[in-house]
Amino acid sequence: MTYKNIIDKHHHKLQNITNISRKEVEILISYILQKDITYIHKNYDKFCICQEKIIELIHKRATAYPIEYITNIASFYSEQFFVQEGVLIPRPETELLIDEAITTLQNISNPKVLEIGCGSGVVSIVLAKKVKNISITATDISDTAIKTTKINITKHKQTKNIKVLKSNLFENVPQQKFDMVISNPPYIKNDIKLHKSLSFEPNIALYGGKKGDELLKKIIKEFFLLDVRYLVCEIGHDQKDELRRYFKNFSIKYLKFYKDYAHFDRGFVLERL
Structure with a gap:
């Protein structure tokens, strides 16, 4: 044939x-x-x-086994990244998270960014390529994610700009000054049955708790305990109203929710007072 x-x-x-x-x-x-x-x-x-x-x-x-896991390649932000079982396959919507971060950082000299839940490292790597003189600490609780991120950092020649750290949220993050925390955390409700293709991806990167927003709220709460100016996060399409209510517990100078390509609520940018 x-x-x-x-x-x-x-x-x-x-x-x-x-x-x-x-x-x-x-x-x-x-x-x-x-x-x-x-x-x-x-x-x-x-x-x-x-x-x-x-x-x-x-x-x-x-x-329905993901083709990205077969080929070990995922396309994201017009680049190719190594992926493997045990890490979330990056989605086009997360490119918008990066766009919001780039816009927010454009007037900050030598910005320092902390990424919570780096997965395959795509967010930190693209930011490192797009933002001049940036310094990034990328964290994840998963050993597979840490290994995958390091592979991609080396592949994309960003070892000088990105430090990788195993950490459960902020737990092992060194006390230093950051300008921004960025995260695409798990935000799906635990009882939601996902499409078969997603069953091959790690639950730890998908499910965010009984209501889905528990991990998001924990990141927000811990963010306000730090001396960091901006928080940029991806969220579930149905979580905007609940998060808006939750934000009333904190002193916020600026809050913007943004939509994805399908016009669903997909994330927020927050500046603290």
């Missing part, structure tokens, strides 16, 4: 889990051959030298 034959014959097996089934088969072929997609297109009519392996991965992907 040629590569085209393989794609034509097997892409339908992925149609229930993705609307780009042909492209995903191409991605899997590209991954196996360690060639780019252009190579696949130029060699459509060549004999397929890895048919069994391709079919094996198509069947695996057909279970």
Whole structure:
């Protein structure tokens, strides 16, 4: 069989889990051959030298197992990052979290940022690339996340700008001056049944408690115990009103909620008094 034959014959097996089934088969072929997609297109009519392996991965992907875990690659903010089982796969909505942080930091010289829950490290790495003279401490409670973040920091040549630290929220964070805390914490209710594809991702990075906002509120509360000016967080689409009520317990100079690409509430930027 040629590569085209393989794609034509097997892409339908992925149609229930993705609307780009042909492209995903191409991605899997590209991954196996360690060639780019252009190579696949130029060699459509060549004999397929890895048919069994391709079919094996198509069947695996057909279970809704994330293609990012198969290829160990996630695209985010026009960059490619290493991901693996045990870390959350970065979503496009989190690019907006970074955009809000960049806008907030633009008038601060040599900003110092603390990220709570760095996962694969994408937020800290993009910030390090986009914000001049930034210094970042990236933390996570997960050993797999810490390892993955370090791999990506090295891959993207940001070892001078980012320090990685294992910590449960603020627990092991050294006492130093930060200008901003940024976080994309778990914020889904514990009893919510997620799409099958999400079942392969770590629960610790998804579920935020019985109501979903417990971890968010803990981050907010502990933030106000520190000498930090800004807090930027991603939130669940239905948590804005409850958080707005919760913020009444604190002295706040500025509060902005922002929406995602689907116009759902997705995060906030806060400046303390």
